[in-house]
Amino acid sequence: MEGFTFRRFKIIQDRCAMKVGTDGVLLGAWANGGNKILDIGTGTALIALMMAQRFEQAKITAIDIDEMACGQAKENVDCSPFSDRIEVACCALQDFKQDSFDAIVCNPPFFTSSLKCPDNRRTMARHEDALSVADLMKCAFRLLTNSGELSLIIPSNRKADFDMHAAFVGLYVSRVYAIKTVEHKPIGRYLLAYSKTPVGAIDRREVCLCAQNGSRSQWYSNLTSDFYIK
16 A cells, blocks of 8 residues: 655555645644644645644644545544544635634645646645635634744745735744755745744745755754654
8 A cells, every 4th residue: 555654653645636745744844833733735644743743732633625635634643643632624724613723734735827637636636726825824814823823835936925915914924944955956945934923033044955965955854854764
């Protein structure tokens, strides 16, 4: 059965449209947490499981609109050491009603300009048809505590859109990590964090995933050392 084994849990993903990838691992290892965490578009439950491992007191709610993904996410959660702290729900974010969260994480559907895949489930997971940036930001503002933080990973060409919609609802940038594959390549991704109150100084960094010899960079190795099996 198709899967991916981490140090403390395993991901089975044969029924999920979107598979385990670097983006999810980056976000799960980087995002700030809290006592209550919401994972939007959980897919395999990778990020929810990573957050549960990192934040031992956290209660995590993982939501997705894909019923098959939710079923597999629940199986992955049930087979993990964190099953008593993660709840999986099949529901659209726009319809989600619950108390506030200290942290919200989302690896969002962002390929608005790319050609849509013939696989409807993969298309839904990768495009904004079901969740626009505007809706994401409005719902995040509604669901965050006053001191909470929304953390995302997005392609570099979408940063202006996300910043604009965040500002429109009253969210402020708190952290910006520009991600390159290697030093001489252009920025490919951004790890972004937003909060309801402005920070004194935004944490801005430019980091690389790989060293010149092709191995994981020191930054990436340190960030993910508790998850990857060497």
